[in-house]
Amino acid sequence: MAFTLKTIEEEKMNQKEKKIVALAAAFALVFGVAPAANAMHIMEGYLPPKFCIMWGVICIPFILAGYLSIKRTLSKHHRSITILAMAGAFVFVLSSLKIPSVTGSCSHMTGTGLGAILFGPSAVSILGIIVLIFQAILLAHGGLTSLGANTFSMAIVGPFVSYAIYKLCNGIKINKHVSVFLAAAMGDLFTYCITSVQLALAYPSESGGIGASVVKFLAVFAPTQVPLAIIEGILTVVIIIGLETYAKSELTDIGFMNGGEN
Amino acid sequence: MTKTKKTVVSLLIIAALIAIIPLFTLKGAEFGGSDDAGSEVITEITGAEYKPWFTPVMETWIGGELPGEIESLLFCVQTGIGVGVISFFMGRLVERNKKENQKNKIKKQ
Numbered sequence: 381m382a383f384t385l386k387t388i389e390e391e392k393m394n395q396k397e398k399k400i401v402a403l404a405a406a407f408a409l410v411f412g413v414a415p416a417a418n419a420m421h422i423m424e425g426y427l428p429p430k431f432c433i434m435w436g437v438i439c440i441p442f443i444l445a446g447y448l449s450i451k452r453t454l455s456k457h458h459r460s461i462t463i464l465a466m467a468g469a470f471v472f473v474l475s476s477l478k479i480p481s482v483t484g485s486c487s488h489m490t491g492t493g494l495g496a497i498l499f500g501p502s503a504v505s506i507l508g509i510i511v512l513i514f515q516a517i518l519l520a521h522g523g524l525t526s527l528g529a530n531t532f533s534m535a536i537v538g539p540f541v542s543y544a545i546y547k548l549c550n551g552i553k554i555n556k557h558v559s560v561f562l563a564a565a566m567g568d569l570f571t572y573c574i575t576s577v578q579l580a581l582a583y584p585s586e587s588g589g590i591g592a593s594v595v596k597f598l599a600v601f602a603p604t605q606v607p608l609a610i611i612e613g614i615l616t617v618v619i620i621i622g623l624e625t626y627a628k629s630e631l632t633d634i635g636f637m638n639g640g641e642n
Numbered sequence: 643m644t645k646t647k648k649t650v651v652s653l654l655i656i657a658a659l660i661a662i663i664p665l666f667t668l669k670g671a672e673f674g675g676s677d678d679a680g681s682e683v684i685t686e687i688t689g690a691e692y693k694p695w696f697t698p699v700m701e702t703w704i705g706g707e708l709p710g711e712i713e714s715l716l717f718c719v720q721t722g723i724g725v726g727v728i729s730f731f732m733g734r735l736v737e738r739n740k741k742e743n744q745k746n747k748i749k750k751q
Contacts, residue, residue: 424697425698428695466731467721468727469725471726472720472723472727476718477723480664480673481664505653515720516698516699519713524699597683600682600683611657617653618654621650622648623733626739
């Protein structure tokens with residue numbers, strides 16, 4: 381009896397949570413599409429308008445795919461909403477921590493690897509864009525005009541790289557935790573590489589063109605990001621270990637545990 | 643301590659060390675944001691001080707730059723939301739696990 385009650389209660393909770401996620405997603409969608417709002421940690425107003433629009437438009441299909449993917453996952457595996465919320469919260473936490481790095485400047489992590497590994501890369505685009513909008517509006521960090529470009533680098537390319545690396549590592553039978561580490565770390569690093577390329581496209585160097593600019597921006601972002609990428613990898617592994625221990629059934633639902641133990 | 647616990651703790655210690663060591667080894671470094679460093683490169687490439695064509699909405703609303711303290715407050719709010727959600731669900735999962743284990747034990751007896 382107590383058990384049935386609990387399931388009913390859980391179901392209620394899930395429906396409410398589902399509504400919240402749907403609302404947040406709708407909110408994100410409106411923002412992503414309506415004002416051709418654009419770009420990640422490229423600062424507000426630093427990207428010429430035509431690039432803002434271009435990146436914004438590129439993001440739309442990914443965001444839509446993400447919405448559908450989340451909807452599908454949730455309708456199939458109702459319980460996985462808790463894990464999804466945790467993956468989103470993980471992005472929230474990691475992208476808010478500015479960490480000192482070896483180059484003497486600070487940067488922050490992305491946290492998108494976890495979601496990409498668990499729910500697939502497109503689902504993370506929704507989680508990522510929510511964080512980016514939060515930061516753009518309240519923190520003047522990133523920006524609404526650069527929302528498209530920033531979404532593309534942090535919420536689309538990063539997760540896709542993570543996902544690809546994770547699948548690849550799985551294919552060649554590398555230890556699961558090692559693959560998670562590599563996937564999260566590389567996703568983080570790639571996010572900043574893409575940011576460099578985006579900036580370089582908008583600001584090609586006079587002497588060397590876009591290539592020279594990419595190198596210049598990479599020189600700023602990449603060394604700072606390497607240690608952070610390692611930290612992100614480690615933290616993602618820690619969360620995965622925690623989930624494996626306590627949320628085995630949910631992870632089995634979404635197909636993460638299929639490979640068996642490690 | 644179980645093996646998993648040991649792994650988790652040592653991983654966390656490594657992560658903390660990577661984050662903290664630069665602070666002690668690079669004495670006198672500014673630790674500004676790498677985003678700001680990015681705008682310096684833009685200035686370097688274009689040869690002129692770049693004027694952003696859009697100011698952050700928050701800065702428009704409050705008519706000036708966000709005070710540093712408020713900014714860190716908002717960053718903390720962001721961290722807090724995230725940590726809150728994670729620990730809430732993690733707590734639920736841990737408890738559920740405990741109950742299930744107890745149930746299994748009773749069944750076995």
